Amino acid sequence: MRDADAPALDLAWVRSRFPALAALGEQVFCANAGGTFVAEPVLAILDDYQRRLRVQPYSPFEPSREAGAAMDRAREGWADALGVPLSQLTFGPSTSANSYVMAQALAPGWEPGDEIVVAVQDHEANQGAWRRAAAARGVTVREWPVDPVSGELDPGDLYPLLGPRTRWVFFTQSSNILGSTNPVKTIAAAVRERSDALVAVDAVAHAPHELCSPAELDVDLYLFSVYKVYGPHQGLMVLSEAAEAVATPQCHYFLEGDSHKRFNPTGPQHAAVAGCAGVLDYFDALAVRLGVPEAAPRRERLASVGAAMAAHEAGLAAPLLALLADRDDVRLLGRRDTAKRSATVSFVPARQAPSAVAAGLQRAGIGAESGHFYAHRLLEAMGIDPASGVVRLSLVHYNSPEEVERICEALGDALG
């Protein structure tokens, strides 16, 4: 969502809420797509949990009761934030772990001759597990291809892949390489119009920029990673009723009635789950700074936060995109304008290895990265060697225009 009238972020305040930014000194951190810094309220919860509450939760004695209450607060808060019933929410160790578990959960319901659609644009976490489960069950995988030049997904290429045997369509909300945002709601509606398939969306690269409601998007499985949304190392997924109805529980048989455990065979990571509440505490405080009434419904407050972050991030991405689009010695990937994209900007240098450019940036104090970022199949489809990959600069709402100036300056030097 991009709103020209969105209130401006108080960047000094925002940055003060991320102690790791101060610890960086003169360095610029622009590898946020790999994992963001952790917000102060999250650190406070984690610290308190580890110091005082680290007992088996949910017994009536203190501090066990308090530990359970801290976990419940996180679960209830995130259900509210995502606009879904609490029973539809599962915390797990990561999105890759969650998709792996869900592949085990869904595969038993698949018959030989069934079909699934997998988008080539996705991180391997939203491809490999489904592809492997399909192969094991004799299910046909139909690939939703990308444009080999732009890497973009065209919904028009999806529709002919849908048929009476299509069970699921798996695609991404936002590419972790291109930064492009796909119109999830429109695509999900079109899938439903044309087939009985369920829809699964990887929102890992989108959630740091905007928290959407899977219920509003009308999707059946929605996955993202809280450690990329300023929080602890957790994956969060939401299953619709329809998804739950076709999924086999993956927990101990006597826990099947517990919606928190049904699709997390590892058992919950107690402190990390509790710490996830701190992300919402941070967003709540940010909404107050933006002038949103505290009494407004949470989805409304989050929409204002998302709009303010998007406006700020568009301002960060614009000079980077302009600089890279202007050079004839780089292949800039993704959309040139800042609409419908995040401030994750990737490019392939023509005359140097991506790792050499990243090393040049790092020498200048810019924490950039190079590689394939597990979007192996996307890079192959775009004719880019995954072994060398791309240079990726990923910015979020706490990055500053001054940092972008430094990145642009260092980029000029690194590219030569």
Ligand SMILES: Cc1ncc(COP(=O)(O)O)c(C=O)c1O
């Ligand atoms: C778009 C995307 N999807 C999925 C994942 C996997 O997430 P996790 O590290 O939580 O397994 C990542 C991680 O980088 C990602 O960028």
